[in-house]
Amino acid sequence: MKLPIYMDNHSTTPCDPRVVDAMLPYFTEKFGNSASRNHSFGWEAEEGVDQARKHIANLINADAKEIVFTSGATESDNLALKGVVEMYKEKGDHVITTSTEHRAVIDAAKSLEKKGVKVTYLPVDKAGRVDPDDVRNAITDKTILISIMLANNEIGTIHPIAEIGKIAKEKGVLFHCDATQGVGKIPVDVQQLGVDLMAFTAHKIYGPKGIGALYVRRKAPRVRLAPMIDGGGHERGMRSGTLPVPLVVGFGKAVELCAQEMPEESVRTMALRDRLQDGIMGALEEVYLNGHETERLPGNLNISFAYVEGEALLMGVKEIALSSGSACTSATLEPSYVLRALGVGSDLAHSSIRFGVGRFTTPEEVEYTIDRMIKAVNHLREMSPLYEMAKEGIDLKTVQWAVH
Amino acid sequence: MAYSEKVIDHYNNPRNMGSFKKDEEGVGTGIVGAPECGDVMKLQIKVEEDTIVDAKFKTFGCGSAIASSSLATEWLKGKTVDEAGQIKNTEIVQELNLPPVKIHCSVLAEDAIKAALNDYKKKADTEGETEEAATPA
Ligand SMILES: Cc1ncc(COP(=O)(O)O)c(C=O)c1O
Ligand code: FES
Numbered sequence: 001m002k003l004p005i006y007m008d009n010h011s012t013t014p015c016d017p018r019v020v021d022a023m024l025p026y027f028t029e030k031f032g033n034s035a036s037r038n039h040s041f042g043w044e045a046e047e048g049v050d051q052a053r054k055h056i057a058n059l060i061n062a063d064a065k066e067i068v069f070t071s072g073a074t075e076s077d078n079l080a081l082k083g084v085v086e087m088y089k090e091k092g093d094h095v096i097t098t099s100t101e102h103r104a105v106i107d108a109a110k111s112l113e114k115k116g117v118k119v120t121y122l123p124v125d126k127a128g129r130v131d132p133d134d135v136r137n138a139i140t141d142k143t144i145l146i147s148i149m150l151a152n153n154e155i156g157t158i159h160p161i162a163e164i165g166k167i168a169k170e171k172g173v174l175f176h177c178d179a180t181q182g183v184g185k186i187p188v189d190v191q192q193l194g195v196d197l198m199a200f201t202a203h204k205i206y207g208p209k210g211i212g213a214l215y216v217r218r219k220a221p222r223v224r225l226a227p228m229i230d231g232g233g234h235e236r237g238m239r240s241g242t243l244p245v246p247l248v249v250g251f252g253k254a255v256e257l258c259a260q261e262m263p264e265e266s267v268r269t270m271a272l273r274d275r276l277q278d279g280i281m282g283a284l285e286e287v288y289l290n291g292h293e294t295e296r297l298p299g300n301l302n303i304s305f306a307y308v309e310g311e312a313l314l315m316g317v318k319e320i321a322l323s324s325g326s327a328c329t330s331a332t333l334e335p336s337y338v339l340r341a342l343g344v345g346s347d348l349a350h351s352s353i354r355f356g357v358g359r360f361t362t363p364e365e366v367e368y369t370i371d372r373m374i375k376a377v378n379h380l381r382e383m384s385p386l387y388e389m390a391k392e393g394i395d396l397k398t399v400q401w402a403v404h
Numbered sequence: 405m406a407y408s409e410k411v412i413d414h415y416n417n418p419r420n421m422g423s424f425k426k427d428e429e430g431v432g433t434g435i436v437g438a439p440e441c442g443d444v445m446k447l448q449i450k451v452e453e454d455t456i457v458d459a460k461f462k463t464f465g466c467g468s469a470i471a472s473s474s475l476a477t478e479w480l481k482g483k484t485v486d487e488a489g490q491i492k493n494t495e496i497v498q499e500l501n502l503p504p505v506k507i508h509c510s511v512l513a514e515d516a517i518k519a520a521l522n523d524y525k526k527k528a529d530t531e532g533e534t535e536e537a538a539t540p541a
Contacts, residue, residue, distance in 0.1 A: 093510035098432065309442055311466040315407065315415055327442045328466040347439035383421055383470065386439060386463035401438030 008321045008322040009204075009299055010153050010181060015250070016206040016359070020251035023208065033241050035234060042397020045245045052252020059255045060179075060198065061189040062215050068235045069199045069251075071242055072212035075228075076199030077104040077147075079214055080176040080237065082351030083214050083225030084114055084145045084197070092142035094118045096160075096173075098130050098343045101149050104199075105178055109147070118142070127292035128157035136167045146175045150182035150193075154325065154338040154354055155291030158182065167380070174223060180204055180212075181347025184258035185266065185297055190215055196223050202247070203332075206359055207254030209245035211328075214238075265359060269353060270298035272366050273357045277301050279370035280290035284377055286390075289350055292341055299357040304348040307387035308380040316376030320369055325352035347396075406500035407440065407467055414471035418430070422460045424448045427536045429531075432524025435522050436515045439464065445473050447516035451524055453497055456488055461516075468506040472513035480517065485524065492516055521529050 006014070007084060011093040026048055028245030028248035034049045036042025050064070057064040070076045085095065097109055099121045108117045120138045123128050139146075146168050151158045161177055168175035178195035179188055184196075184205035190198060201212035216238065219222045256264075281287050302325075305313060310324030325336030327350060344352070355369070381387040386396060407415075423446070424431045430451045437444040439499055443465035449457040459477035463470045475496055480488050493514040 031426050082478070195482060307464060309465050309469075311413070315412075315467040326466075345440070346442070350439075351444035383418060383462055384464045385435065386464045388423060388446075388462060396439060401444070402436060 004319045004321060005365045006321045007355050008323055009356035012203045013206045013358055015208055016257055019207055019250045021252045023246045023250040026249050034245050048245055048249045049243055052248045055252045055397060056213060056254045059259050059279050060215060061191050064216055068214045068216055068238050069248055070212045070214055070239055071210055073201035074104040075197045076212050076214035077178055078108045079200060079228055080197045081108040081147060082228060084119055086226035087224050088144045092144040092334055094140055094142040095145045096120045096138045096143060097124045097147045098124055100152055102153055102178060105147055123339055126342055128152055130159055132160055132167055134165040135164050139171050139173055143173050146173055148177060150177050150179040151297045153181050155302045156297035157292045158295045161193045169194050181297060197388045202251035202254055204256050205254050208247050208250040211244060211251045266298045269357045272361055273299055273301050276355060276366050278375050283374045290344060299356040302352060303364050304352045305377050306351060307376055307384045309350050310352055312380055313376055317372045322353045324372050326350045342400060347373060410500050411467055411471040414474040415467045418474045420460050420474055424450055424460055434519025434523055437512055443469050445456045445512050445516040447473060447491055447520045449520050449524060454484050454536055469509040469512060471500050472510045475514045476517055482492050485520040485521060489521055
């Protein structure tokens, strides 16, 4: 087993070597511009792009023409929200989303609010799921877009997207889904889910960074978007700019591999994740699972370790790459807004760690991580005044803290 | 966040980690911070004849907070109560090479020192009073 161990697969994933192999020729021999119609260099590049587009469309049960390449999910989310609002502003000015979306959606919504758009941020339950009835009740005759993620990037909770899709269709409101964490990991079918727009990205599924896609429905209904980038009219005019062909080809290959390996891979990552969960939670008292017990991404595990602070914990296992919802690790010094939205207290939000099991995670790495986490938590609890007080029977909630 | 060697050393080998009984004679206890803020520091001193003969800490917080309080206990030992009151968070920042975002962890340590000293002084005063009262005039 090699150190350090990478267990932060929600943040990004390594490129699969098979993806890199597929990309390489497109840097050197097949370097053409896929928009060049008049020579074999262009045709060759175009062929690579077409094939990738087909693989990507197949994975989500869409048509190749419905795939718009972007620089990543952040751009896709921005294009979906801003493009729809701009295009349909005559129809209405109200957008519905949730309070636990990725910053790409939340901040795009915030920026629309500054321009006078009304945004409803729906709450989620303790497990992080939005109630479809809340979505239904929030719709007004001014609502033009619903944007709800498929699976949350911190807690892995999967939303009831198909149910929301039905409501959106019934009410004639467009439905965008940020499926960045779900595509390639769990089955995603845009018809079955009833989504009209969907964002995802290559680097979360063992593809390269800097390439993503926006699915834009062409039939029933035909979705139109105002572009954010003007230029040569690439991608049906919705996203101009010469396509980064090697990245597109890598994205296609990554998707092809996910489609082939998903049945086996999701079972394997889930078994490793379950072992990690049981190994840690079985050995330590006062550890709490954040998110949904079952409606959760196969590789996700988010736990709060009472009485220890997340960043200190990360420091104790620094040969394992993980992330924390603690304020100490964030630039804003605020603990995770996702955990806060679930009703997790600030103290436990500060104590949270996210584990992301992935394609290349091994059983040895999982066992090592369990062992190291237990030792580090015990080391820090030994040092924790809160643990000491709790052991003395003091209810920490009744203590008068000097909140600063 | 890349930690300095010294922070890592204090984290792995915390100095004077532990607790005194709060009501023990000559012990001053300072608890600062709040769980909701992600940091709580408990610092204790044991004073004999105006000199801090021992110090202990327990900290819930990041590595820099742990290191700041661990270092504080080292510095406190051997100082008089007045000298201890002079310890500045900037000295802790310098010694541990803390980056700007971690300065508040050192501020917390300075606050904990002050709180422990105040607690000691308050206890010493009331103990003095009760002693006086107990002695017949
Ligand atoms: C749910 C979600 N949406 C959007 C993004 C942004 O993706 P990208 O890095 O491709 O812009 C991420 C990645 O962190 C994500 O997890
Ligand atoms: S305790 Fe939060 S940054 Fe140090």
